[in-house]
Amino acid sequence: MAFQNPLVRSSRVLATVCCMSALLGGAAVAPAQDATLKMRFVYDGTPPSVDNIDPNKDREFCGKHVIPNEKLIINPTNKGIQNVIVHVYTRSSGDDLPKTGPGTKTHVLANDECRFEPHVVVAQTGDTLKITNPDPVGHNANLNFIRNTAQNLMIPSGQEKEIALEEEEPAPIPVDCNIHPWMRAYVVVLEHPFADVSDEDGNIVIEGLPAGKEITxxxxxxxxxxxxVKVGGKETDWRRQRFEVDLKAGDNDLGDILVPADAVSAD
Structure with a gap:
């Protein structure tokens, strides 16, 4: 009987063990891929002509600036609708979301050229809202919070105030300037970061969502x-302004969401 060289045998065993370890180890550390939701809100029709605001206070300063009616802003080139808010509805899908700690960001809401910039702030509980006033005229910010403490703050020229956002709000909270009554913005406070506001082209992108889950x-x-609305060219009922998506790993692009002309108005 011929004996096998023990060095050769040991090398083969070691190679086999290394291969199995690599396979098992690779399977153990393979990261789960997140899902991303994409869509674009589009006005279904000929965009209406929306007049700019004619300021009736501090005309010497405010009258020098173009102040748009931000209740309805439609891109004249591609009909994208700006300032649509989309977020995960936690009453239905909160348990399926990745666990996240409290927010740590500071969001700036500026009284800039007699309008609020940005028009919509999306924040997470734990974040801070900083209200600034770079204008040479005084402003105030009246925040009609429901769960956080309501605030009505005077913001003199060149000054700022900070507000801790401690509680989730059940709806977008209006922010008004009582000195200049046309000025309005909104603050959205959520317990999670899974939200977005449509940009000047109507685009929404929400990243880091859980793949393999149906999310509302x-x-x-x-x-x-x-x-x-119309999704994929088909009339779709978003009951109570909610919709569900069975999220797959990677991009989940709903395409253009066509909004009927009679559903929206700048009035």
Whole structure:
């Protein structure tokens, strides 16, 4: 009987063990891929002509600036609708979300050229809202919070105030300047970061969502109720302005969401 060289045998055993370890180890550390939701809100029709604001206070300063009616802003080139809010609806899908700690960001809401910038702030509980006034005229910020403490703050020229956002709010909270009554913004406070506001082209992108889950999203828009829309060219009922998506790993692109012309208004 011929004896096998023990060095050769040991090398083969070691190679086999290394291969199995690599396979098992690779399977153990393979990261789960997140899901991303994408969509674009589009006005289904000929965009209406919306007049700019004619300021009736501090005309010497405010009258020098173009102040748009931000209740309805439609891109004249591609009909994208700006300032639509989309976020995960936690009453239905909160248990499926990745666990996140409290927010640590500071969001700036500026009284800039007699309008609020940005028009919509999306924040997480734990974040801070900093209200600034770079204008040479005085402003105030009246925040009609429901769960956080309501605030009505005077913001003199060149000054700022900070507010701790401690509680989730059940709806977008209006921010008004009582000195200049056309000025309005909104603050959205959520317990999670899974939200977005449509940009000047109507685009929404929400990243870091859990793949393999059916998630419910809520839609909010100052200019009207978005409950009857077209998705993929088909009429779709978003009951109570909510919709569900069975999320796959990677991009989940719903494409253009067509909003009927009679559903929204700048009035």
């Amino acid at each position: 999203f809520a839609v909010r828009f100052e200019g009207g109720k978005l409950d009857e």
